[in-house]
Amino acid sequence: MRVMVCIKRVPLVGGKVVLSPDGKEVDTKFLGFGISPHEECAVEEAVRLVERNGGSSTVVTLGPQSAVEQLQFAMSLGIDEAILIDSGDEEWGPMSTAAALASAVSEKVAEGAAPDLLLLGNEAPDSGDYQVGIRVATALGWPCVTGVKELDVSDGTAVARREHGSEMEMFSVSLPAVVTVKEGLNLPRYPSLPGRLRAKGKKIDQMKAERMAEGLTTLQLRLPAEDGRETELLGTGVDAVPRLIEVLRETGVLAR
Amino acid sequence: MILCIVEHDNGRLEDQSAEALTMARGMAGAAGVPLHAVIFGPGGDAVAAAIGEYGVSVLHLADSDALASYAPVAWARGVIAVVEAAPAEAVVASGTDRGNEVMATVGALAGLPMVANCIDVQPGDPYRLSRLRWAGSVVEDAELDSDGPRLFSVAPGSVVPAKADSAVTVETQPVPLSLSDADLAVRVLEHMVPEHDGASLVDSRVVVGGGRGVGSAEGFAVLDELAGLLGGAVGVSRAVTSLGWRPHRDQIGQTGVRIAPDLYIACGISGAIQHMVGCKSARRILAINSDADAPIMSKADYAVAGDLHVVLPALVDELRRITA
Numbered sequence: 001m002r003v004m005v006c007i008k009r010v011p012l013v014g015g016k017v018v019l020s021p022d023g024k025e026v027d028t029k030f031l032g033f034g035i036s037p038h039e040e041c042a043v044e045e046a047v048r049l050v051e052r053n054g055g056s057s058t059v060v061t062l063g064p065q066s067a068v069e070q071l072q073f074a075m076s077l078g079i080d081e082a083i084l085i086d087s088g089d090e091e092w093g094p095m096s097t098a099a100a101l102a103s104a105v106s107e108k109v110a111e112g113a114a115p116d117l118l119l120l121g122n123e124a125p126d127s128g129d130y131q132v133g134i135r136v137a138t139a140l141g142w143p144c145v146t147g148v149k150e151l152d153v154s155d156g157t158a159v160a161r162r163e164h165g166s167e168m169e170m171f172s173v174s175l176p177a178v179v180t181v182k183e184g185l186n187l188p189r190y191p192s193l194p195g196r197l198r199a200k201g202k203k204i205d206q207m208k209a210e211r212m213a214e215g216l217t218t219l220q221l222r223l224p225a226e227d228g229r230e231t232e233l234l235g236t237g238v239d240a241v242p243r244l245i246e247v248l249r250e251t252g253v254l255a256r
Numbered sequence: 257m258i259l260c261i262v263e264h265d266n267g268r269l270e271d272q273s274a275e276a277l278t279m280a281r282g283m284a285g286a287a288g289v290p291l292h293a294v295i296f297g298p299g300g301d302a303v304a305a306a307i308g309e310y311g312v313s314v315l316h317l318a319d320s321d322a323l324a325s326y327a328p329v330a331w332a333r334g335v336i337a338v339v340e341a342a343p344a345e346a347v348v349a350s351g352t353d354r355g356n357e358v359m360a361t362v363g364a365l366a367g368l369p370m371v372a373n374c375i376d377v378q379p380g381d382p383y384r385l386s387r388l389r390w391a392g393s394v395v396e397d398a399e400l401d402s403d404g405p406r407l408f409s410v411a412p413g414s415v416v417p418a419k420a421d422s423a424v425t426v427e428t429q430p431v432p433l434s435l436s437d438a439d440l441a442v443r444v445l446e447h448m449v450p451e452h453d454g455a456s457l458v459d460s461r462v463v464v465g466g467g468r469g470v471g472s473a474e475g476f477a478v479l480d481e482l483a484g485l486l487g488g489a490v491g492v493s494r495a496v497t498s499l500g501w502r503p504h505r506d507q508i509g510q511t512g513v514r515i516a517p518d519l520y521i522a523c524g525i526s527g528a529i530q531h532m533v534g535c536k537s538a539r540r541i542l543a544i545n546s547d548a549d550a551p552i553m554s555k556a557d558y559a560v561a562g563d564l565h566v567v568l569p570a571l572v573d574e575l576r577r578i579t580a
Contacts, residue, residue: 125530183511245574
């Protein structure tokens with residue numbers, strides 16, 4: 001089977017988000033880049049499906065040329081080939097992103113290498129649009145299941161389960177299909193040294209796409225008001241234990 | 257009119273739909289237009305009185321047996337059928353998995369932009385809005401132009417549900433909907449209760465959290481012991497699940513569970529924003545960390561500087577002595 005997986009290069013934000021002086025974007029000067037936890041699971045699932053069923057896997061991203069780093073990361077985990085759709089340095093909205101990804105899939109179909117399954121993360125961690133996978137599926141005329149935490153693929157069918165409240169709900173769709181996944185689907189492997197070396201030597205296919213006008217215009221980004229907790233230092237090491245017990249009582253966790 | 261997609265559980269209005277209705281009523285008031293709702297599935301008419309209290313004047317009801325199971329494309333077709341028959345200037349859903357999914361499908365089928373996780377929407381030309389990005393760590397202020405109805409989902413927890421000053425009598429209209437097999441190809445076929453047990457993180461009054469600083473899977477024994485003594489549950493940061501020390505269902509954060517206990521005791525957790533969005537609803541946060549400069553130490557209500565493997569055993573001993 002052929003599996004395609006879509007990823008996005010995003011800054012790895014740690015303890016605090018810092019905005020650029022013009023307030024238009026997150027300041028990435030001192031940040032590394034990676035892919036989201038959801039997408040790490042999507043990549044891992046693509047690799048496992050091909051290990052189990054044979055076939056091939058392709059990773060695709062819409063992003064700047066520097067997103068080669070994330071494509072190589074995916075290939076170091078076992079993805080066979082990569083496509084970079086060049087967005088320049090601008091951030092594209094979800095409609096343009098979906099159209100570009102759908103065109104990459106259509107190109108594969110035209111080459112006679114149609115994917116059976118397209119995997120994406122449920123939502124991007126930075127923009128949080130919750131729609132790219134659904135828009136790609138609609139453009140292709142494929143069924144789409146979102147938020148998937150368990151996936152079984154066999155005999156041209158994908159059985160997918162996701163959380164709904166305290167229950168799991170099950171869907172079953174015919175391939176080809178789009179599935180967006182959440183972290184917890186699997187436990188992703190770490191790249192091996194031979195994997196990393198192999199990935200460096202692989203060619204990356206370049207594609208172009210047209211950015212379309214979308215209705216949403218960002219005026220500014222801002223940080224929400226702090227929730228205003230003031231920190232009381234209870235002490236150092238075991239000396240803090242008497243005060244800790246008092247805090248357990250004050251918060252009602254421990255009966256007085 | 258402004259249309260709100262309302263979700264119900266066997267005739268009981270979902271909390272997050274009450275939030276969406278509250279925001280949608282504010283928008284309808286500002287725009288000077290009526291508020292309508294659309295409800296899917298048998299039993300939806302049982303919600304009519306409840307949504308009247310939120311100011312809904314017309315309920316568009318799609319309650320055919322074909323819609324007995326949740327089917328996102330069918331729901332989206334229903335929303336489109338409603339706004340074609342009664343032009344809407346905006347459609348609002350709750351930012352639940354289903355709300356976002358249906359709204360995104362409406363956007364995809366109709367070729368319209370969809371804006372997720374809004375915390376404020378001001379009607380006008382153009383519409384102005386604020387929405388959450390980075391799992392709530394960043395707010396985006398934006399303008400929206402649209403050739404058709406503007407599509408929004410409401411960030412869960414961003415609006416306090418409030419009923420209208422006076423209840424409205426709800427007129428119920430059937431949704432003119434003919435569904436194809438393709439519209440029902442993606443639908444819920446089965447519900448299952450997960451196998452795992454144990455104290456639920458979401459419902460616990462006290463949660464003991466462990467991060468990379470716990471050091472190993474075995475290192476969690478003292479956290480389990482403390483949680484047991486306090487009648488709470490153990491949660492973890494993403495580092496811990498990535499290392500395979502604990503299962504993903506224990507993970508607190510952006511891509512895990514969101515908790516709201518009376519007390520969250522975060523041990524050996526640095527306090528990355530992705531973790532903090534999962535525990536920010538805790539009434540009190542207590543951090544225990546050997547690194548006094550870790551970000552969590554200034555984001556907590558109480559902080560203890562020290563090795564959790566020294567502090568927690570001493571705390572457990574003292575708790576045993578007190579409660580013996």
